[in-house]
Amino acid sequence: MQILRFLQHWLMGRGVCLQVVDFVPVTHPLRQWAETFPWAALVAAVDRSFARRFPKPTTRGRPPVSTRVLLALELLKHELVCSDAQICSRLRTDVAVMYACGIRAVQVDGSQEHFVLPEVLAHFRSRLDGSLMEELLAIQAATAMAEGLVSPAHLVVDTFPSEQGSQRVNDAATLYKAQQKSSSSSPP
Amino acid sequence: MRRFGRQCRGMGKVFVTLVRQTETQLLARGHQVLPLARAVHACWHSMMQLSEDQRARLGIQLTAALKAHQRIEYQARRLTQGKALTHCKIVSAYDPTIAPICKGKSHCPAQFGRKPGMIAEPAAGFIVALHLPVGNPSDVSYVQPLVDKVEQAIARSAMYPRPAIHSLAGALAFNDASLREALHQQGILTVGSPHTVDPLPPSPTPADVLRLLSEGDLPRARTPCQVHLAYASGYSRPMVESIMASLLGRGAARLTYKGQRGAIVQTGMAVMAHNAATLVRIHEYRLSKRARTFRRRLRLRGRKVNQGNASIN
Numbered sequence: 001m002q003i004l005r006f007l008q009h010w011l012m013g014r015g016v017c018l019q020v021v022d023f024v025p026v027t028h029p030l031r032q033w034a035e036t037f038p039w040a041a042l043v044a045a046v047d048r049s050f051a052r053r054f055p056k057p058t059t060r061g062r063p064p065v066s067t068r069v070l071l072a073l074e075l076l077k078h079e080l081v082c083s084d085a086q087i088c089s090r091l092r093t094d095v096a097v098m099y100a101c102g103i104r105a106v107q108v109d110g111s112q113e114h115f116v117l118p119e120v121l122a123h124f125r126s127r128l129d130g131s132l133m134e135e136l137l138a139i140q141a142a143t144a145m146a147e148g149l150v151s152p153a154h155l156v157v158d159t160f161p162s163e164q165g166s167q168r169v170n171d172a173a174t175l176y177k178a179q180q181k182s183s184s185s186s187p188p
Numbered sequence: 189m190r191r192f193g194r195q196c197r198g199m200g201k202v203f204v205t206l207v208r209q210t211e212t213q214l215l216a217r218g219h220q221v222l223p224l225a226r227a228v229h230a231c232w233h234s235m236m237q238l239s240e241d242q243r244a245r246l247g248i249q250l251t252a253a254l255k256a257h258q259r260i261e262y263q264a265r266r267l268t269q270g271k272a273l274t275h276c277k278i279v280s281a282y283d284p285t286i287a288p289i290c291k292g293k294s295h296c297p298a299q300f301g302r303k304p305g306m307i308a309e310p311a312a313g314f315i316v317a318l319h320l321p322v323g324n325p326s327d328v329s330y331v332q333p334l335v336d337k338v339e340q341a342i343a344r345s346a347m348y349p350r351p352a353i354h355s356l357a358g359a360l361a362f363n364d365a366s367l368r369e370a371l372h373q374q375g376i377l378t379v380g381s382p383h384t385v386d387p388l389p390p391s392p393t394p395a396d397v398l399r400l401l402s403e404g405d406l407p408r409a410r411t412p413c414q415v416h417l418a419y420a421s422g423y424s425r426p427m428v429e430s431i432m433a434s435l436l437g438r439g440a441a442r443l444t445y446k447g448q449r450g451a452i453v454q455t456g457m458a459v460m461a462h463n464a465a466t467l468v469r470i471h472e473y474r475l476s477k478r479a480r481t482f483r484r485r486l487r488l489r490g491r492k493v494n495q496g497n498a499s500i501n
Contacts, residue, residue: 133456142345165442
């Protein structure tokens with residue numbers, strides 16, 4: 001219900017109501033993948049961290065896109081090896097991606113070009129930090145341990161190299177383009 | 189891809205010459221900027237038309253610009269012609285946390301980037317914790333922070349009785365006497381970490397078990413059965429490589445997000461996506477024979493994937 005409230009500006013269209021669950025079979029890899037995450041605990045940790053580091057000066061204005069959707073998009077980006085623009089585009093057209101983002105029903109509206117913009121995802125990512133990532137990983141590990149799926153009794157440690165690459169469209173460029181677009185589309 | 193220089197270990201001169209040339213250019217520009225920056229600093233307080241916020245913002249920018257030059261100047265003084273760069277030298281003027289990776293590349297160009305460390309359970313490859321330090325420190329320095337993070341995860345799980353780390357396996361790079369001693373003091377066996385390049389024995393003799401338990405002064409903390417399990421779950425290069433391949437396939441091969449924070453976010457997300465895929469494999473019991481045997485001996489269970497978290501989505 002909370003997700004629906006946050007995404008009402010694009011979920012409450014006037015078209016046919018599409019039940020996402022009916023289109024994604026139980027055996028779908030993305031559905032199985034998404035259901036392993038302890039979403040409630042992860043979202044609560046992100047919201048707590050953001051509320052502490054970026055307190056909102058006012059409660060006015062349109063509610064933001066749900067943390068559940070943005071966090072799932074960021075994880076899906078790595079699982080499906082997509083760029084920001086590609087994953088945001090797939091959220092509009094791919095029902096399995098919608099399911100993984102916690103969306104269970106959508107009001108179909110053909111004129112809607114996007115659900116979540118790449119700059120919103122870039123802005124969300126810019127707020128993530130090292131300690132929060134540690135916490136998220138610890139939550140995932142703790143949940144798996146508590147369910148008896150993994151054991152920390154015998155462990156193996158190693159390092160691996162990660163080269164420094166370059167982003168073809170980096171976050172700064174995405175945010176700059178969005179700023180330019182909004183300034184050119186707004187009335188004088 | 190940021191790489192240059194050494195086609196093999198004997199060509200260190202190319203490495204040094206290229207860095208020297210780049211440094212000379214940067215230092216020449218920096219020397220022109222330095223007097224101007226000092227002049228600005230001198231008349232800083234007399235500019236009454238600037239507000240406090242503006243003054244603070246400009247002050248931060250000026251200090252950052254001066255620091256960048258100081259770092260390069262410091263490195264230029266330390267560099268010696270004819271010697272290869274050691275760890276933690278600046279290789280990018282835009283991101284001083286990037287370092288050359290001198291690991292497992294005997295006949296390849298040196299890579300620039302980072303070296304994340306992971307601690308995983310060897311049965312299915314679930315990564316319990318990740319550590320990504322600044323620069324390129326030795327592998328030994330990764331172990332204690334990783335063990336601490338695992339302890340934090342265990343504490344978070346709120347399980348009773350609380351699970352403990354019985355053994356820790358690693359490559360030859362983790363062979364350090366002080367590290368072994370520190371782990372033994374925490375009640376952790378190090379039988380999976382080799383002392384030499386000789387292969388580890390597949391199973392210990394009863395005499396080996398007694399020797400290992402008395403070596404680490406662990407006869408009360410650990411049992412012979414746990415030593416046998418630790419041997420069984422010792423360091424296995426194919427298993428570690430499979431975890432790395434999974435991570436590299438999920439975007440950890442090339443760090444595209446900027447800075448240290450960006451690297452942590454990107455690697456962390458790749459690890460979480462990998463862990464979710466691992467849990468799916470556990471649920472479906474798509475595991476190797478070794479992993480199945482190991483899980484059976486640890487009494488770990490599998491379950492249907494769609495029965496668990498459906499309610500919390």
